[in-house]
Amino acid sequence: MGDRYASFANSGPGRGLVKRLGLPDPPRLRRYRPGDPLTEGPVLLGAAPGGRLGDPVRKLLSAAGVDAIDEPLADGGHGALIFDATGITGTTKLSELYEFFHPNARSLRRSGRVIVLGTPPGSAAGGPEATAQRALEGLTRSIGKEFGRGITSQLVYVDPGGEGALESTLRFLLSGRSAYVSGQVIRVGAGNPPAPADWQLPLAGRTALVTGAARGIGAAIARVLARDGADVIALDVPQAGDALAGVANDVRGRAFQLDLTAPGAGERLASYLSGPLDIVVHNAGITRDRTIAKMDPAGWQSVLSVNLVAPERINEALLAKDLVRSGGTIVGVASIAGIAGNRGQTNYATSKAGVIGLVQSSAPGLLAKGITINAVAPGFIETAMTAKMPVTLREAGRRMNSMAQGGLPVDVAETIAWFASPGSATITGNVVRVCGQSLLGA
């Protein structure tokens, strides 16, 4: 939530303005329903000469039943533009981007997709290639701000050897699952992860633990993981009893009441489990907003304990007893406040920056065990919490992003489901914002 923006949006004239904003109508975003095709129109492929991802992508799309074309439709109507930029080995070749995107910039349908595929600068063959590959980020982020109409734009860096690991990510990014994800940089590692037997039920046979599952984003996560085939254990504090039972019921899962900050909580959870988990989602989180000058010690401590210390301790307890299976995944829920900081949220921002730290510091060790760990960082998501915000602050948060609207809990959940897919087994240490490309950054 833009603090500086918010302070003027909450001023006398600001309040009036926000009501009368007269912005273009926020586009209606394409969101996923089971059975939907991946895109609504053909995917136009482009490539800089010498790239290594064009062929694998073409085959993958064809097997997935997507119409992939090399010549643009005369009247537009493309569902996506995918450009293989791995052939850009030096800065003078960046003009290939212009050659592809200039003539096709207006050819996308609403909620279309732009995906640029590159080589991670750290894995490039040399300095000039690394420089040019790093430059791609400026293009994709600018396109995300420029194209509008619900069109998202991402940069996907694929490690050499990761040519066979792209499918879960392309399916996520092309589909309505990624409706509110834009301007992101995603890294896919080397390897050949197993394809799910059924891409409609990628999580079949997997057991997922979701903390804070009684309400809001947590409930949406439980529902989406269950929809995708997972057995869900919905966890929340005892006070959330009825709501928690309701969610567990909806998803035909189990409810487990536990205060994760209580001493020995990790051990209690470990004894509750009848077998190892495939998916652990640390969604439970609280806010206690106050400037640090006015914050009491309990307000600091409780936020740190719930949002950061508890996930860390739960990971330790589960991993100590091998209760996360090889091939499994752990997902932390960070926040754009943990990236950009926020006025009145020193506690929350510290905890959420710590979640990013937990993901980044754990990833290498977990990779050796065949476990991935990633974070989502939600921006403005429409929940009971944001519904209580003052109208102008709420409108500011909603509008100040490339989608000109707030996201939905399901958007966060879909991103987590993508991380949890068996096909995402080479994706680790990523922090992906679900923020509609919010202006608020670091």
Add this chain to the structure above:
Amino acid sequence: MGDRYASFANSGPGRGLVKRLGLPDPPRLRRYRPGDPLTEGPVLLGAAPGGRLGDPVRKLLSAAGVDAIDEPLADGGHGALIFDATGITGTTKLSELYEFFHPNARSLRRSGRVIVLGTPPGSAAGGPEATAQRALEGLTRSIGKEFGRGITSQLVYVDPGGEGALESTLRFLLSGRSAYVSGQVIRVGAGNPPAPADWQLPLAGRTALVTGAARGIGAAIARVLARDGADVIALDVPQAGDALAGVANDVRGRAFQLDLTAPGAGERLASYLSGPLDIVVHNAGITRDRTIAKMDPAGWQSVLSVNLVAPERINEALLAKDLVRSGGTIVGVASIAGIAGNRGQTNYATSKAGVIGLVQSSAPGLLAKGITINAVAPGFIETAMTAKMPVTLREAGRRMNSMAQGGLPVDVAETIAWFASPGSATITGNVVRVCGQSLLGA
């Protein structure tokens, strides 16, 4: 420049609002004049138990004539709060931050300073320490947004072994030189760089090349480097002749007219030089703003050529002939548009993201030669270019940051002078924004 914000700020009601903003008066920022003390009040030191930087910092400040105290002044009036967080080896110890900043949050003078010192997560002794150290970023960025009154807040990660390498950075951050730098994460490497004989003239005896030096930010860079003791070679295109001669004259330096995009420009520059350079500042840059749909090929190409390809080629030419001395530094000028992307600037953002790529991909190889390379990323800086922007877009750019105003060319120049100091010889691969902690991020 907030594109989404700008589009509504330029709408009918937005235009009225921005005029009547009624925001708190932008604070008058403390800026450096030679002879100024580093701070205007005593520096309050704090530390988490077990930290390794408290003693070196205390000695350094004392030698620099700064009053460093351990007990807060009863009525406030501190010039800075410096907290050594290197003792925070796990997330439960993050409460040390609250213990220090809560009681002292209101004790700073206008244009005061908050500096948190930590250990780079990648250099931490283990996962728990890495997680906790990463969390510091959420705190410092939130404080930067919370404290107001021209107070800046930074996180400085100091590699183990870098305890003796802090002075140039603390001098920069405490002083008025860093007036418009806030919310940044800086990394100081291990080593014991030489202290300048005179901290008032840290660049004495050094030769600096500044490209695009005829006007605006480039002219300010030439002046600040010269003020700090450097011999300056001011370079610009032949068409800038008179303005360039004026700047060179002002700084008692040399003017060199050269089109850096011309074939053989690197070689012409190399032959012009009578000896190796200590400081190379790639400031020359242009914009040709258009959406990519409307952009002509020349608009794409010229921006990429001037902003990215030329610096890359010049580095190659200089380094091939050993024309950058060991102990020297190279500085690229990126932009927040290169970090966050910007509507209408696919070319510019790509070029500036590429500048970041050039810095990051070159740093390891150059370190082996004793040369550092870093980038500044300016936000909204008051120049002839921004003066021509529509009033509402200009006001938006000016206000949407923690300083509630635009920066000055001198702010960018001071940051470059800090990178160029002999005392900064262990700082490389950094990208530091000079943006007043602009909301616009990645």
